[in-house]
Amino acid sequence: xxxxxxxxxxxxxxxxxxxxxxxxxxxxxxxxxxxxxxxxxxxxxxxxxxxxxxxxxxxxxxxxxxxxxxxxxxxxxxxxxxxxxxxxxxxxxxxxxxxxxxxxxxxxxxxxxxx
Amino acid sequence: xxxxxxxxxxxxxxxxxxxxxxxxxxxxxxxxxxxxxxxxxxxxxxxxxxxxxxxxxxxxxxxxxxxxxxxxxxxxxxxxxxxxxxxxxxxxxxxxxxxxxxxxxxxxxxxxxxxxxx
Numbered sequence: 068x069x070x071x072x073x074x075x076x077x078x079x080x081x082x083x084x085x086x087x088x089x090x091x092x093x094x095x096x097x098x099x100x101x102x103x104x105x106x107x108x109x110x111x112x113x114x115x116x117x118x119x120x121x122x123x124x125x126x127x128x129x130x131x132x133x134x135x136x137x138x139x140x141x142x143x144x145x146x147x148x149x150x151x152x153x154x155x156x157x158x159x160x161x162x163x164x165x166x167x168x169x170x171x172x173x174x175x176x177x178x179x180x181x182x
Numbered sequence: 183x184x185x186x187x188x189x190x191x192x193x194x195x196x197x198x199x200x201x202x203x204x205x206x207x208x209x210x211x212x213x214x215x216x217x218x219x220x221x222x223x224x225x226x227x228x229x230x231x232x233x234x235x236x237x238x239x240x241x242x243x244x245x246x247x248x249x250x251x252x253x254x255x256x257x258x259x260x261x262x263x264x265x266x267x268x269x270x271x272x273x274x275x276x277x278x279x280x281x282x283x284x285x286x287x288x289x290x291x292x293x294x295x296x297x298x299x300x
Contacts, residue, residue, distance in 0.1 A: 101289075111225075111274070111291040157224060161289075169215055169240075170276075170289055172225040 069094045071141075071158045073173035081181050086130075086145040088176045090158030093139065100141045101159040101170070102132055111157075117141065128152070153180045184209055184277050186292035194298045195265055202261045203295045205275035210255035212278070215289070216248070219272040228273075231258050265299045272296050 074089040102114040115126025122134040158173040185208040216228040229237040237250040272294040
Protein backbone atom coordinates (compact mmCIF):
# COMPACT_ATOMS: atom_id res chain seq x y z
CA UNK A 68 0.00 0.00 0.00
CA UNK A 69 1.19 3.48 -0.78
CA UNK A 70 0.81 6.51 1.45
CA UNK A 71 2.44 9.78 2.33
CA UNK A 72 2.61 11.63 5.61
CA UNK A 73 3.16 15.35 5.65
CA UNK A 74 4.59 16.02 9.05
CA UNK A 75 3.41 19.62 9.39
CA UNK A 76 -0.07 20.89 8.65
CA UNK A 77 1.12 24.51 8.86
CA UNK A 78 4.54 26.09 8.34
CA UNK A 79 5.27 29.78 8.81
CA UNK A 80 8.47 31.44 7.58
CA UNK A 81 9.68 34.96 7.08
CA UNK A 82 10.28 36.25 3.60
CA UNK A 83 13.86 35.54 2.53
CA UNK A 84 14.39 32.63 4.93
CA UNK A 85 14.61 28.95 3.94
CA UNK A 86 11.57 26.75 3.48
CA UNK A 87 11.37 23.11 4.57
CA UNK A 88 8.20 21.10 4.05
CA UNK A 89 8.53 17.55 5.29
CA UNK A 90 7.13 14.41 3.70
CA UNK A 91 7.59 10.73 4.47
CA UNK A 92 6.27 8.01 2.21
CA UNK A 93 5.37 4.38 2.40
CA UNK A 94 5.29 2.28 -0.73
CA UNK A 95 5.52 -1.39 -1.53
CA UNK A 96 7.19 -0.70 -4.83
CA UNK A 97 9.67 1.73 -6.26
CA UNK A 98 7.61 4.89 -5.95
CA UNK A 99 7.19 7.98 -8.00
CA UNK A 100 6.93 11.05 -5.82
CA UNK A 101 5.60 14.49 -6.53
CA UNK A 102 5.05 17.83 -4.93
CA UNK A 103 2.04 19.86 -6.04
CA UNK A 104 1.14 23.41 -5.07
CA UNK A 105 -2.35 24.86 -4.83
CA UNK A 106 -2.72 28.60 -4.57
CA UNK A 107 -5.99 29.97 -3.19
CA UNK A 108 -8.82 29.53 -5.67
CA UNK A 109 -6.45 28.18 -8.28
CA UNK A 110 -5.77 24.75 -9.73
CA UNK A 111 -3.09 22.29 -8.80
CA UNK A 112 0.33 22.84 -10.26
CA UNK A 113 3.15 20.33 -10.38
CA UNK A 114 6.29 21.64 -8.67
CA UNK A 115 8.56 18.67 -9.25
CA UNK A 116 8.64 14.92 -9.55
CA UNK A 117 10.96 12.05 -8.73
CA UNK A 118 10.83 8.95 -10.92
CA UNK A 119 13.95 6.95 -10.04
CA UNK A 120 16.43 9.20 -11.79
CA UNK A 121 18.56 11.70 -9.82
CA UNK A 122 17.71 11.73 -6.14
CA UNK A 123 17.91 15.52 -5.96
CA UNK A 124 15.11 16.92 -8.01
CA UNK A 125 14.86 20.53 -9.04
CA UNK A 126 11.48 22.02 -9.71
CA UNK A 127 9.92 25.30 -10.65
CA UNK A 128 10.15 28.56 -8.70
CA UNK A 129 13.41 27.56 -7.00
CA UNK A 130 12.02 24.55 -5.17
CA UNK A 131 13.83 21.26 -4.91
CA UNK A 132 13.38 17.96 -3.13
CA UNK A 133 15.68 15.11 -2.23
CA UNK A 134 14.62 11.50 -2.35
CA UNK A 135 16.16 9.58 0.56
CA UNK A 136 15.28 5.93 0.39
CA UNK A 137 16.93 5.07 3.70
CA UNK A 138 14.75 7.62 5.45
CA UNK A 139 11.70 7.15 3.18
CA UNK A 140 11.57 10.90 2.90
CA UNK A 141 10.99 13.42 0.14
CA UNK A 142 11.26 16.82 1.79
CA UNK A 143 10.65 20.00 -0.20
CA UNK A 144 13.03 22.92 0.24
CA UNK A 145 13.66 26.39 -1.05
CA UNK A 146 16.61 28.57 -0.02
CA UNK A 147 14.69 31.82 0.23
CA UNK A 148 10.93 32.20 0.61
CA UNK A 149 8.97 34.71 -1.40
CA UNK A 150 5.58 36.12 -0.50
CA UNK A 151 4.12 34.48 -3.59
CA UNK A 152 5.08 31.04 -2.21
CA UNK A 153 2.23 31.20 0.30
CA UNK A 154 -0.02 28.30 -0.69
CA UNK A 155 -1.03 24.75 0.11
CA UNK A 156 1.57 22.11 -0.74
CA UNK A 157 0.81 18.46 -1.31
CA UNK A 158 3.25 15.57 -1.25
CA UNK A 159 2.03 12.79 -3.50
CA UNK A 160 3.04 9.20 -4.13
CA UNK A 161 2.21 6.97 -7.06
CA UNK A 162 3.22 3.48 -7.99
CA UNK A 163 2.24 0.91 -10.52
CA UNK A 164 0.66 -1.45 -8.02
CA UNK A 165 -2.60 0.47 -7.94
CA UNK A 166 -5.00 1.31 -10.73
CA UNK A 167 -2.75 2.87 -13.32
CA UNK A 168 -0.75 5.70 -11.85
CA UNK A 169 -3.44 7.08 -9.58
CA UNK A 170 -2.02 9.53 -7.11
CA UNK A 171 -2.22 9.28 -3.35
CA UNK A 172 -2.18 12.76 -1.78
CA UNK A 173 -0.87 13.77 1.60
CA UNK A 174 -3.07 15.95 3.80
CA UNK A 175 -1.23 19.06 2.73
CA UNK A 176 0.97 21.68 4.37
CA UNK A 177 -0.16 25.27 4.44
CA UNK A 178 2.81 27.60 3.95
CA UNK A 179 2.52 31.10 5.36
CA UNK A 180 5.15 33.67 4.41
CA UNK A 181 5.37 36.77 6.57
CA UNK A 182 7.05 40.05 5.59
CA UNK B 183 1.35 19.64 -21.06
CA UNK B 184 -2.30 18.73 -21.42
CA UNK B 185 -4.91 21.46 -21.20
CA UNK B 186 -7.97 20.40 -19.27
CA UNK B 187 -11.26 22.21 -18.92
CA UNK B 188 -14.18 21.44 -16.66
CA UNK B 189 -17.80 22.48 -16.77
CA UNK B 190 -19.37 23.90 -14.75
CA UNK B 191 -16.70 25.75 -12.82
CA UNK B 192 -19.05 26.03 -9.88
CA UNK B 193 -22.65 25.30 -9.00
CA UNK B 194 -25.07 25.53 -6.13
CA UNK B 195 -27.54 22.66 -6.03
CA UNK B 196 -30.47 21.53 -3.98
CA UNK B 197 -30.43 18.42 -1.85
CA UNK B 198 -31.66 15.34 -3.71
CA UNK B 199 -30.75 16.55 -7.18
CA UNK B 200 -27.91 15.37 -9.42
CA UNK B 201 -25.15 17.25 -11.19
CA UNK B 202 -23.02 16.09 -14.10
CA UNK B 203 -19.52 17.50 -14.39
CA UNK B 204 -17.75 17.46 -17.72
CA UNK B 205 -14.03 17.15 -18.30
CA UNK B 206 -12.49 17.91 -21.69
CA UNK B 207 -8.84 17.38 -22.64
CA UNK B 208 -7.07 18.92 -25.61
CA UNK B 209 -5.34 15.66 -26.52
CA UNK B 210 -6.10 11.97 -26.48
CA UNK B 211 -5.27 10.33 -23.19
CA UNK B 212 -5.67 6.79 -21.99
CA UNK B 213 -6.25 7.34 -18.32
CA UNK B 214 -8.43 9.91 -16.63
CA UNK B 215 -9.06 10.26 -12.94
CA UNK B 216 -11.68 11.94 -10.80
CA UNK B 217 -10.80 13.39 -7.39
CA UNK B 218 -12.72 15.07 -4.63
CA UNK B 219 -11.36 17.79 -2.37
CA UNK B 220 -13.63 18.44 0.56
CA UNK B 221 -13.39 21.83 2.29
CA UNK B 222 -10.02 22.25 3.94
CA UNK B 223 -8.99 18.72 3.02
CA UNK B 224 -6.61 17.00 0.66
CA UNK B 225 -7.58 15.28 -2.57
CA UNK B 226 -9.15 11.85 -2.52
CA UNK B 227 -9.34 9.67 -5.59
CA UNK B 228 -12.90 8.73 -6.53
CA UNK B 229 -12.29 6.57 -9.56
CA UNK B 230 -10.14 5.83 -12.57
CA UNK B 231 -11.81 6.09 -15.96
CA UNK B 232 -10.36 4.33 -18.98
CA UNK B 233 -12.00 4.60 -22.36
CA UNK B 234 -13.97 1.53 -23.31
CA UNK B 235 -14.21 -0.03 -19.88
CA UNK B 236 -16.06 0.42 -16.62
CA UNK B 237 -14.60 2.93 -14.22
CA UNK B 238 -12.67 1.55 -11.27
CA UNK B 239 -13.86 2.99 -7.97
CA UNK B 240 -11.86 3.46 -4.83
CA UNK B 241 -12.99 2.26 -1.45
CA UNK B 242 -15.87 4.34 -0.17
CA UNK B 243 -17.12 5.37 -3.61
CA UNK B 244 -19.78 3.52 -5.60
CA UNK B 245 -21.07 3.73 -9.13
CA UNK B 246 -24.65 4.43 -8.11
CA UNK B 247 -23.56 7.59 -6.32
CA UNK B 248 -20.85 8.69 -8.77
CA UNK B 249 -21.57 7.29 -12.23
CA UNK B 250 -18.82 8.04 -14.72
CA UNK B 251 -18.80 8.03 -18.49
CA UNK B 252 -15.77 7.88 -20.75
CA UNK B 253 -17.10 7.86 -24.32
CA UNK B 254 -13.79 8.75 -26.00
CA UNK B 255 -10.16 9.57 -25.35
CA UNK B 256 -10.68 13.28 -24.74
CA UNK B 257 -13.81 13.45 -22.61
CA UNK B 258 -15.33 12.16 -19.38
CA UNK B 259 -18.22 13.00 -17.11
CA UNK B 260 -18.77 12.49 -13.41
CA UNK B 261 -22.28 12.65 -11.99
CA UNK B 262 -22.90 13.35 -8.34
CA UNK B 263 -26.26 11.71 -7.68
CA UNK B 264 -28.90 12.37 -5.05
CA UNK B 265 -26.77 15.08 -3.53
CA UNK B 266 -26.57 15.98 0.13
CA UNK B 267 -24.65 18.82 1.84
CA UNK B 268 -21.84 16.34 2.55
CA UNK B 269 -21.15 16.23 -1.18
CA UNK B 270 -20.11 19.88 -1.14
CA UNK B 271 -16.58 19.72 -2.47
CA UNK B 272 -14.31 20.61 -5.31
CA UNK B 273 -14.32 17.89 -7.93
CA UNK B 274 -11.26 17.64 -10.14
CA UNK B 275 -10.43 15.56 -13.14
CA UNK B 276 -6.91 14.73 -14.08
CA UNK B 277 -5.14 12.96 -16.91
CA UNK B 278 -1.88 11.13 -17.12
CA UNK B 279 0.74 11.79 -19.75
CA UNK B 280 0.99 9.01 -22.28
CA UNK B 281 3.65 6.34 -21.53
CA UNK B 282 5.42 6.97 -24.80
CA UNK B 283 5.74 10.68 -24.23
CA UNK B 284 8.06 12.83 -22.17
CA UNK B 285 5.08 13.46 -19.92
CA UNK B 286 4.95 9.85 -18.83
CA UNK B 287 3.98 9.40 -15.20
CA UNK B 288 2.96 13.02 -14.87
CA UNK B 289 -0.59 14.04 -14.11
CA UNK B 290 -2.30 17.24 -15.10
CA UNK B 291 -5.30 18.59 -13.29
CA UNK B 292 -8.32 20.46 -14.42
CA UNK B 293 -9.32 23.70 -12.67
CA UNK B 294 -11.97 21.92 -10.63
CA UNK B 295 -15.72 22.24 -10.15
CA UNK B 296 -16.76 23.84 -6.89
CA UNK B 297 -20.04 22.26 -5.78
CA UNK B 298 -22.19 23.56 -2.95
CA UNK B 299 -25.22 21.53 -1.90
CA UNK B 300 -27.88 23.29 0.14
